[in-house]
Amino acid sequence: MGFPRDRVKFNVGGKIFETKATTLAVAGKNSFFRAMFDENWNLQSDAAITEHFIDRNPDYFGVLLDLLRTGELYIPPKIDKKFLYREAEYYGILDHVRSAECDTFDGNRLRLAKSITGLSAGDGKFTPAIRADPNGWCCVSQGNVVHVYNWMLEEHPTINLDYRKVNDVCWVDSENIVVSSDEKIANGGMGLFRASTGELRYKFQATDEMNDYTTGILSCSSDYKLFSSCKSTSNGHEIGGWDQVTGKQIDFLPYYTYGNASRLQGTNCLMAISFHPRDGNCCISLLDFRKNTMVMSWSDVRDRVNKLCITDQTEFRDVIAIEESYSICVVDKNERSTTDASVEWKETTRDNTNSSFFGGNNNCYPKLAFHEGQLFSSMKDRISVYCGSDWVLTSEVRQSHGGWICDFSIGGDRLFALHGDEDIFDVWETPCPPIK
Known part of the structure; x- marks a missing residue:
């Protein structure tokens, strides 16, 4: 047969x-x-x-x-x-x-999948950061090392910068991570590393004009460009652009008027934010790298009456651009935020106390993220989820241990929350419906 x-x-x-x-x-x-x-x-x-x-x-x-x-x-x-x-x-x-x-990511149905311990707890000399990639891997920067975890949450060989402090990390694809440090660019202050092995693949190149600069905050665009805030020893400020494939510098834009950028976000242009610029005012800028021009800028309340009220007394802590609604979301130190295209203030705190955010770990400022139509905001030891056209608070993610959240990131249908007071980060997932 x-x-x-x-x-x-x-x-x-x-x-x-x-x-x-x-x-x-x-x-x-x-x-x-x-x-x-x-x-x-x-x-x-x-x-x-x-x-x-x-x-x-x-x-x-x-x-x-x-x-x-x-x-x-x-x-x-x-x-x-x-x-x-x-x-x-x-x-x-x-x-x-x-x-x-895991089901499709939904901030209103998250469950704690795992907590990872064993990291070196922060000592206040640096701000740890966590970054997720689209495949559910993540990396955690602390001091002079970057810890890398695969989807199974197994740790790979660390990326070690010896005695150089890590300023920021950025996934450029599922296999490679860019790390910026406090070393000058000309001396190898920014490099591309293989995520699975920690191997340095190449160092990014700098033009003669940028040899005296160190790199800081990083951001990637969909057209294989890498952007970084840059600061010179003479306190000059630029934003540099590099080709991710070749490592060659292709752009730079003077940014000295607004201080060193504290966040970059690649939109159709590029959004740059300065939290503590030299003139004492916080600033949000939209930059067009195609023309090396500034498209729009918000800074002091004197420039926009009844609009974005930002002064040295009301400093904002994080900003994100929401391209779907052509709006910008801002959160300040008193946990107020706005999501209007006109950038008018709205209260979105959880209760009526509107308590000040200062105290405890000063690295644990509010953080913002936007993913699949949902807005996320970390406040102290929890992450709040806002949905709908009016951004209504719909749920909260909170762990009973670990202390305040200093950073979080979403990728690969997971939310990673890094605690600032303990050597721990949490992994949250959306479970599949039960089998009937």
């Missing part, structure tokens, strides 16, 4: 499994099983009549095969999740496991 063409037999560690070709095809083009199919995804003739031996654990193979069959992931109590992830990575179907475990 012949073996049907749509059936495949496996011997995994001595245990026999039979399945259909259509089930294996679900695994996709990057999977272990792709070699069994021709270019049109038809099962090759010898694949249907051969018993394929795989020298792996059959218990984990059975769980993953059921995932391909049903699209649902059931993990028996005897199965270790960490090893299941590794087996899924071996078979090239880790994306299927991720999709089965």
